[in-house]
Amino acid sequence: MKFYIETYGCQMNVSDSELVRSVLAAAGWEEASAPDEADLLLFNTCSVRQHAEDRVLGRISNEKRRKLERPGLKIGVLGCMAQRMGKRLLEEDTGIDFVAGVDQYRDLPRLLASESGISNELDPLQIYPGLQPRHQDKSCAFVTVMRGCDNFCSYCIVPYVRGRERSLPADDIYNEVRRCGEEGRKDVTLLGQNVNSYRYGDTGFPQLLSRLDGIDSIYRLRFITSHPKDLSDGLIDVMAGGKRICRHIHLPLQSGDDTVLRAMNRNYTYEHYRGLVEKLRKAMPDIAITTDIIAGFPGETDTMFDNTVAAMRDIGFDYSFCFKYSPREGTVAASLPDQVPEEIRLKRLQKIVELQREITLEKFKAQIGTEIEVYVEGWSRKSNRQVSGKTSDYKIAVLSGGEKDMGTLKRARVVRATAGTLICE
Numbered sequence: 001m002k003f004y005i006e007t008y009g010c011q012m013n014v015s016d017s018e019l020v021r022s023v024l025a026a027a028g029w030e031e032a033s034a035p036d037e038a039d040l041l042l043f044n045t046c047s048v049r050q051h052a053e054d055r056v057l058g059r060i061s062n063e064k065r066r067k068l069e070r071p072g073l074k075i076g077v078l079g080c081m082a083q084r085m086g087k088r089l090l091e092e093d094t095g096i097d098f099v100a101g102v103d104q105y106r107d108l109p110r111l112l113a114s115e116s117g118i119s120n121e122l123d124p125l126q127i128y129p130g131l132q133p134r135h136q137d138k139s140c141a142f143v144t145v146m147r148g149c150d151n152f153c154s155y156c157i158v159p160y161v162r163g164r165e166r167s168l169p170a171d172d173i174y175n176e177v178r179r180c181g182e183e184g185r186k187d188v189t190l191l192g193q194n195v196n197s198y199r200y201g202d203t204g205f206p207q208l209l210s211r212l213d214g215i216d217s218i219y220r221l222r223f224i225t226s227h228p229k230d231l232s233d234g235l236i237d238v239m240a241g242g243k244r245i246c247r248h249i250h251l252p253l254q255s256g257d258d259t260v261l262r263a264m265n266r267n268y269t270y271e272h273y274r275g276l277v278e279k280l281r282k283a284m285p286d287i288a289i290t291t292d293i294i295a296g297f298p299g300e301t302d303t304m305f306d307n308t309v310a311a312m313r314d315i316g317f318d319y320s321f322c323f324k325y326s327p328r329e330g331t332v333a334a335s336l337p338d339q340v341p342e343e344i345r346l347k348r349l350q351k352i353v354e355l356q357r358e359i360t361l362e363k364f365k366a367q368i369g370t371e372i373e374v375y376v377e378g379w380s381r382k383s384n385r386q387v388s389g390k391t392s393d394y395k396i397a398v399l400s401g402g403e404k405d406m407g408t409l410k411r412a413r414v415v416r417a418t419a420g421t422l423i424c425e
């Protein structure tokens with residue numbers, strides 16, 4: 001019997017799908033390379049924006065016709081949407097046979113053998129101990145260090161669907177990172193909704209990072225995501241002194257206006273955030289800082305939005321993931337007064353996307369003529385004589401090369417740049 005899994009949303013879902021692969025392989029399932037070969041279609045879903053949910057429902061509605069061609073085919077929904085909507089996904093004529101939320105993947109074999117459609121195993125503190133993820137990428141790996149989030153940012157559905165924060169044992173993380181390196185995955189990204197609040201026994205995140213930095217089977221160590229309210233001087237020191245820790249931090253700002261930040265329940269001010277950027281750049285002048293920005297949060301006036309634009313110019317992020325605010329049922333922000341009309345949200349989004357494109361292009365162009373180190377991960381999309389990979393500061397680079405360069409570190413000189421790629425020789 002074969003399964004096919006489609007993954008939506010963030011890296012945490014990518015990592016969870018690797019756990020699901022492991023659970024199913026242990027139960028005797030093989031992975032299909034295309035949906036039409038599968039006896040089981042799984043959709044690992046995202047609930048962060050309405051658009052993400054609509055997209056997956058559209059895909060499922062397309063796929064359910066396969067049930068006519070392949071009797072016995074089952075369709076399952078996993079992830080945040082399964083957790084958020086549960087039985088409601090089974091009520092209408094969706095073609096969905098079962099749902100399993102983010103803490104219920106160990107129950108999949110039982111669920112597949114039953115007709116119940118919904119998992120009744122619920123462990124709100126699930127960390128999947130002893131389950132080795134089946135990493136898909138040959139050269140890079142995500143390793144989860146904590147699950148859940150306690151922050152309740154007022155726009156965010158994550159704490160409701162992924163539950164409270166819990167950290168994985170430091171020894172298990174150490175062994176997993178070492179295994180990744182030994183298997184050729186030399187670029188490892190540690191994952192958590194808020195890695196800064198990692199704590200297992202006496203080990204906080206700086207101690208964990210420092211210990212993992214000593215693993216010589218890997219070349220590079222990254223982490224996402226940091227919450228600005230919890231980013232400590234200790235962590236900055238460990239980053240600056242690290243041998244393998246990359247010169248990159250993803251630090252979501254969300255808004256450059258303090259009134260909006262308060263309404264978002266972010267628990268920091270722009271001044272605090274600006275101070276962190278200064279400390280990071282002082283300790284590591286070559287660090288890249290990327291961020292997330294939300295345009296059109298409820299109550300955001302033109303002046304408040306202008307503060308975000310000014311903050312983006314002031315800091316000069318290497319890259320920003322920009323979104324327009326999407327109300328999520330059950331969150332505090334969804335019921336706030338003064339929701340910003342869709343067309344204004346869209347206009348603001350376009351403005352910051354364009355601004356970031358200009359800043360990113362400048363940042364990339366500033367590297368022309370410099371020598372960089374690239375971890376080669378695969379072929380360039382445009383030429384079979386070029387390979388591509390990432391720099392320590394999380395920029396994509398292409399350079400001439402071949403099969404023998406895969407999984408190695410190469411030095412290269414930047415000769416041209418676009419707003420997304422460093423072209424090297």
Ligand code: SF4
Nearest residue numbers: 149151152153156158
């Ligand atoms: S820190 Fe805030 S935005 Fe991030 S997952 Fe937690 S609640 Fe959501």
